[in-house]
Every structure is written in structure tokens, then in C-alpha cells.
Amino acid sequence: MTMxxxxxxxxxIKFVRSATIDARPPPLAMSGALGWLRKNLLSTPFNIALTIxxxxxxxxxxxxxxxxxxxxxxxTGTDRDACREIVQHREIGACWPFVWERWAYFxxxxxxxxxxxxxxxxxxxxxxxxxWLLWLxxxxxxxxxxxxxxxxxxxSFILLTGWTRIGLQPVDTVLWGGILVTIVVASVxxxxxxxxxxxxxxxxxxxxxxxxxxxxVFIEFVRGxxxxxxxxxxxxxxxxxVPEQYSPDKLVRALVGIALFASAYMAxxxxxxxxxxxxGQFEGAMAVGLSYWQMMRLIILPQALKITIPxxxxxxxxxxxxxxxxxxxxxxxxxxTVEVSRIDPKWATPVTSTTGYAVAxxxxxxxxxxxxxxxxxxxxxxxxxxxx
Amino acid sequence: xxxEKGIVMATTANAALxxxxxxxxxxxxxxxxxxxxxxxxxxxxxxxxLTVKGGERIVICGPSGSGKSTMIRCINRLEEHQQGRIVIDxxxxxxxxxxxxxxxxxxxxxxxxxxxxxxxxxxENCTLAPIxxxxxxxxxxxxxxxxxxxxxxxxxxAAKYPGQLSGGQQQRVAIARALCxxxxxMLFDEPTSALDPEMxxxxxxxxxGLAEDGMTMLVVSHEMGFARxxxxxxxxxxxxxxxxxxTPEEFFHHPQHERTKLFLSQILH
Numbered sequence: 001m002t003m004x005x006x007x008x009x010x011x012x013i014k015f016v017r018s019a020t021i022d023a024r025p026p027p028l029a030m031s032g033a034l035g036w037l038r039k040n041l042l043s044t045p046f047n048i049a050l051t052i053x054x055x056x057x058x059x060x061x062x063x064x065x066x067x068x069x070x071x072x073x074x075x076t077g078t079d080r081d082a083c084r085e086i087v088q089h090r091e092i093g094a095c096w097p098f099v100w101e102r103w104a105y106f107x108x109x110x111x112x113x114x115x116x117x118x119x120x121x122x123x124x125x126x127x128x129x130x131x132w133l134l135w136l137x138x139x140x141x142x143x144x145x146x147x148x149x150x151x152x153x154x155x156s157f158i159l160l161t162g163w164t165r166i167g168l169q170p171v172d173t174v175l176w177g178g179i180l181v182t183i184v185v186a187s188v189x190x191x192x193x194x195x196x197x198x199x200x201x202x203x204x205x206x207x208x209x210x211x212x213x214x215x216x217v218f219i220e221f222v223r224g225x226x227x228x229x230x231x232x233x234x235x236x237x238x239x240x241x242v243p244e245q246y247s248p249d250k251l252v253r254a255l256v257g258i259a260l261f262a263s264a265y266m267a268x269x270x271x272x273x274x275x276x277x278x279x280g281q282f283e284g285a286m287a288v289g290l291s292y293w294q295m296m297r298l299i300i301l302p303q304a305l306k307i308t309i310p311x312x313x314x315x316x317x318x319x320x321x322x323x324x325x326x327x328x329x330x331x332x333x334x335x336x337t338v339e340v341s342r343i344d345p346k347w348a349t350p351v352t353s354t355t356g357y358a359v360a361x362x363x364x365x366x367x368x369x370x371x372x373x374x375x376x377x378x379x380x381x382x383x384x385x386x387x388x
Numbered sequence: 389x390x391x392e393k394g395i396v397m398a399t400t401a402n403a404a405l406x407x408x409x410x411x412x413x414x415x416x417x418x419x420x421x422x423x424x425x426x427x428x429x430x431x432x433x434x435x436x437x438l439t440v441k442g443g444e445r446i447v448i449c450g451p452s453g454s455g456k457s458t459m460i461r462c463i464n465r466l467e468e469h470q471q472g473r474i475v476i477d478x479x480x481x482x483x484x485x486x487x488x489x490x491x492x493x494x495x496x497x498x499x500x501x502x503x504x505x506x507x508x509x510x511x512e513n514c515t516l517a518p519i520x521x522x523x524x525x526x527x528x529x530x531x532x533x534x535x536x537x538x539x540x541x542x543x544x545x546a547a548k549y550p551g552q553l554s555g556g557q558q559q560r561v562a563i564a565r566a567l568c569x570x571x572x573x574m575l576f577d578e579p580t581s582a583l584d585p586e587m588x589x590x591x592x593x594x595x596x597g598l599a600e601d602g603m604t605m606l607v608v609s610h611e612m613g614f615a616r617x618x619x620x621x622x623x624x625x626x627x628x629x630x631x632x633x634x635t636p637e638e639f640f641h642h643p644q645h646e647r648t649k650l651f652l653s654q655i656l657h
Contacts, residue, residue: 280499280501280502280503281503281505283466283499283503284499284503284504284505285505286464286466286492287464287466287492287495287496287497287499287503287566288492288496288516288517288521288565288566288569289489289492289493289517289521289569290516290517290520290521291489291521294520294521298516298520299505302507303505303506303507306507382507
């Protein structure tokens with residue numbers, strides 16, 4: 001008996017495969033659409049609950065939105081009567097004729113009608129610049145950055161403010177408004193905040209006490225006050241100290257305020273990235289003989305900025321929406337033009353405000369979502385050096 | 389500029405995978421005289437006197453916390469010393485940034501954790517310093533980098549990122565990166581301590597090759613086999629002091645100090 005058991009054990013230990021197992025497709029429930037559903041939406045009880053909840057939420061929101069924005073919407077008309085239930089004897093949704101009529105104001109503000117082509121040229125130039133800079137397959141991207149950071153700002157400034165010598169009639173910035181102002185304020189904030197933020201972050205980590213003290217005081221002061229206060233100080237307090245004729249333009253003051261404000265936030269974002277870089281990277285860079293600025297530019301910042309992309313874009317998106325606060329110092333940004341239009345008696349209906357805000361929401365959503373998507377793509381591209 | 393030209397000649401005209409270490413300006417590669425250093429109140433380096441002649445290979449060993457790493461990191465000023473003199477090939481290390489840069493250009497360093505730049509390819513890791521510090525044209529730097537990558541036996545990995553390589557390969561890239569600057573002196577700070585046992589040999593072999601070519605080397609290591617094979621002198625440190633320095637023969641067979649005997653009994657089985 002014991003002998004037989006021993007034989008059996010030996011027989012089990014010894015095993016040699018004689019034929020290769022052919023590859024088979026996975027079970028149907030694990031692949032294809034059904035598999036995807038199971039894996040992504042219904043994998044655990046908690047997940048199932050979430051899925052159901054979200055489906056219910058969408059079922060609640062989407063029909064209402066569609067009804068208001070499309071089905072019950074009014075598409076043509078010349079004044080408020082087109083959008084009034086009492087006149088039309090039906091349920092009224094979005095009042096689009098109001099938007100059609102006011103669209104030019106939303107885009108240009110009070111920019112003189114005969115000069116609005118200049119704003120269109122600016123938008124086109126900016127669009128070319130953005131594509132040239134951000135599209136990786138674009139030709140001569142080095143020229144693209146020269147264009148974007150040097151040619152574009154100067155050309156836009158001349159184009160938008162005017163230069164009598166080349167026949168462009170001056171346009172006071174008081175007349176600027178709408179999407180033009182929102183784009184100008186946001187671009188200046190976005191473009192200035194990163195370099196200034198980097199300098200402040202480096203300053204805060206500097207060994208030089210004066211530089212460090214300046215950076216710390218600046219960052220903590222600016223972060224410690226609301227943006228509204230910064231804007232107020234820039235536009236109300238500054239003229240008290242500077243004589244009227246030397247005091248800069250109201251829009252410029254707001255731009256400076258926004259840029260400084262965004263820089264302080266950016267500095268902390270960048271500092272978090274710098275903090276995350278291991279000491280060995282600094283030592284490796286120093287040991288091969290790189291100078292401080294070479295080390296920062298070639299080794300530390302590329303890595304630090306890469307890991308902070310989500311936070312940088314987060315700050316950008318916040319900044320883009322914060323530009324709406326410039327209305328407080330009397331600048332007509334996009335949201336403010338909507339705000340002014342919706343109380344126009346010519347279009348006074350119960351749905352006018354909702355329609356205006358819906359347009360504003362879509363505008364901000366498109367821009368912020370675009371930034372967010374581009375950042376995700378960049379992250380994915382830069383993650384290539386992390387692959388193993 | 390002349391030196392870089394010399395290297396190019398060596399790579400193109402004579403394909404042998406050996407380097408001629410850049411000659412020193414003075415007979416003394418490294419001179420430490422009465423060096424002291426404190427971290428706060430903690431006395432990490434105590435009256436260190438050490439001279440290393442050109443072409444000499446020194447292995448520094450000792451228990452952890454004995455100040456070995458701190459000492460060699462003072463040689464390229466990754467750490468500052470607070471007392472005494474450190475002279476590297478005739479250049480004294482002071483707060484003068486120019487002098488520090490000069491020393492770092494000529495002293496290569498290999499770290500325990502490699503410290504490769506993860507966002508750059510292997511080739512870019514090697515060409516970065518020659519291009520930016522030595523102002524070498526990119527093509528020339530590429531050529532030199534390929535030469536040294538061949539020498540450390542991983543030319544086929546040039547286009548990969550450090551994260552895609554094994555530890556041993558990464559450390560060999562780190563050695564190639566240091567060699568691309570054409571250094572006069574090489575410092576190794578526990579180069580094999582972070583490696584899997586199987587990869588230690590490939591790194592040590594590379595270092596033995598360097599030693600055979602006559603490179604001046606200071607190596608912090610516990611690889612006693614390596615020490616026996618290449619070291620001219622072994623320096624034993626404990627609690628911030630040099631306890632004993634001697635030829636490998638004498639050091640292993642006739643240790644003088646009690647502390648040395650104890651240390652050797654613990655690491656030699």
C-alpha cells in the first residue's frame with residue numbers, strides 16, 4: 001500500500017508537456033461591449049449603484065436642457081415679443097434672437113463698428129499662434145514661438161490700440177469689451193504668470209536672503225488678498241499715488257493686477273514641483289559641471305513642470321474664469337456684456353437672463369475643457385520617459 | 389578646446405576602446421589638509437589629511453556614518469568643508485564659484501543611486517554636459533558619447549530612457565556620462581550598493597577597466613575584491629577620522645588598528 005502511494009507521488013511530480021495549447025479567444029462576457037460594460041460600469045456593487053445614479057441624473061438633466069435650449073427655443077424674432085408666452089401662446093425656451101442681435105456686442109463690446117475688422121484680424125492671428133505653438137506636427141515650431149511671444153503681442157497691441165502713422169485710428173481701451181477683453185486679459189495672465197511664477201518659486205528657494213525675502217513677501221501678500229482687492233488697488237488706489245497724466249490705462253492696470261495675482265499662485269504650484277524633484281537630480285547636474293541656471297533650465301524645471309502640468313492647467317482654468325472679475329473696475333469683459341444685455345428693456349422677457357447665462361456657460365466650458373484636454377494629451381506625451 | 393580635439397582624434401583615428409585620462413597639471417590630484425566639517429554641532433569630518441597622486445586608485449571603506457561619502461563629496465564641493473584646505477590639481481576649493489565650476493568640470497562623479505536624468509535619453513544624458521559646459525558641437529558630443537557607451541558595453545541602449553534600463557546598465561550609463569566630460573579624476577560614491585547582486589560585476593568590471601587605463605580614482609566601496617584588485621591604497625574611516633591607510637596587502641593581512649581588525653572581521657567571511 002505504502003509502495004503504491006509512493007509510486008503515485010512520483011508519477012505526479014514528473015510531467016512533460018507533449019503538445020502546445022492553442023490560443024483561444026476570451027469568454028464573450030469578458031470582451032467586446034459586454035465585457036467593457038461589466039468591467040467599467042458594473043464591476044462592484046458600489047460601481048453599480050454609481051452607474052444607476054448617474055444614469056438617473058442624466059435622464060433628469062438632459063431632457064430639460066434639450067427642451068429649453070432646442071425644442072421650446074425661439075429661433076427668429078426682432079424684439080421681446082417673440083419670446084413672450086403671453087404673446088406667443090406657447091411654452092418658451094431659450095430666446096436665441098436676443099443672442100443673434102447682441103452677439104456682435106458680446107464679441108467686440110463697444111469697439112467702433114468700422115474698426116471691428118481689426119479685432120477679427122487679432123483673433124485670427126491669435127488662433128494661428130496658438131495652433132502653431134501647440135500643434136506638435138506644425139512646421140518650424142521655433143519660429144512659431146518667436147511669433148507667439150514676440151511678434152503677436154507687439155502686432156496685437158498696435159492693431160488693437162491703433163497707430164495713426166500707419167492709418168490705424170486709435171481706439172481707447174474704454175471701448176474694448178466682450179470676448180475681446182476676456183481673451184486679452186486671459187492670454188496676458190496665462191503668458192505672464194508662468195515665467196514670473198517660475199522666477200518667484202526659484203526666488204523662494206534661493207539661498208540669497210534678500211531674494212528669498214522678496215519672493216516670500218510678494219507671494220504671501222498677493223495670495224493673502226482676494227483678486228477683487230488687487231484689482232481695486234490697481235485701479236482705484238494707484239491713481240491716488242501717481243499723477244493722472246502718468247497713471248497707466250485702466251485696462252493695463254487690471255492686466256498687471258491679474259498677471260501679478262496669477263504669478264503668485266503659479267509660484268506655489270511650481271514650488272511644489274521643485275520640491276518633488278529628488279536631491280540626486282540637483283547633485284547629478286552639479287557634478288557634471290552645469291551652472292545654476294543651466295541646471296534649472298535643462299534638468300530641474302523640465303521635470304518639475306512635467307509633474308505640475310495638472311496644477312498649472314488648473315491655475316490657468318481658474319485664471320480664465322477669474323477674468324470675469326475685471327467687471328468690478330468697470331471693464332466690460334464677456335460676462336459683463338451678457339450681464340448688461342440681459343437687462344436691456346428691448347429684450348426683457350423671463351427667459352432672457354437664462355439664455356444669456358447659458359451662452360456664457362457654453363463659452364467658458366468650451367475654453368476650459370479645451371485647455372484641460374490639451375493638458376491631458378501633453379501629460380500622456382511626456383509620460384513616455386516614464387515608460388519601462 | 390585643445391583637449392576635446394585630442395579625444396576626437398582618439399575616437400576616430402584609433403578605434404581602440406580605451407581612453408587616455410586627461411593629464412593633471414600638477415603631480416597631486418587631490419590634497420586634503422586638516423579638513424573639518426560639522427553638520428550643526430555634529431563633527432562629521434575630523435582633521436582629514438589625504439593626498440592622492442595622479443593615477444593613484446584609492447578605495448575608502450568604513451562603517452556607515454563614518455564620513456566616507458561626505459569626504460569624497462567635499463572633493464567636488466557637493467558638500468562644503470568648514471576648516472582646512474582642499475586642493476584639486478592645483479585649484480583650491482573656496483567660495484569662489486569659478487573655481488568650483490573649474491573643479492567640477494574636471495572631476496567626474498558616480499553616485500550610489502545613479503542620478504541619471506530621467507527625462508533625457510541615455511545619449512542625451514551623456515552629451516548634455518559636453519554641449520552646455522564644454523560648448524562642444526552636438527555632432528562631436530554624440531560621437532564621444534557613442535564611444536564611451538561602447539566602452540561601457542551598452543551602445544545599443546543610446547536611444548532609450550534611463551527608466552527602461554536595469555540598475556547595472558544605468559550605473560554604466562552614469563560612468564559613461566562622467567567620462568564624456570573627459571575628467572582628470574573620477575569619484576565613485578558606493579557605486580554598487582544599490583545594485584542587485586547579479587549586476588555588481590558588470591559595473592566593477594567597467595571600473596577595473598578604467599583603473600587599467602590609468603584613471604585617478606577615489607572609490608567609496610565595500611567591494612573588497614575590487615579593492616584588492618585595483619587599489620594602490622585602502623583608506624579606512626570611522627567616526628569622521630581616517631583610522632588607517634595602507635596598501636591592500638598590508639591592510640588585509642596586517643591591519644594595525646583594533647577598529648580596523650574588528651571591521652575586517654565583520655566584512656570578510
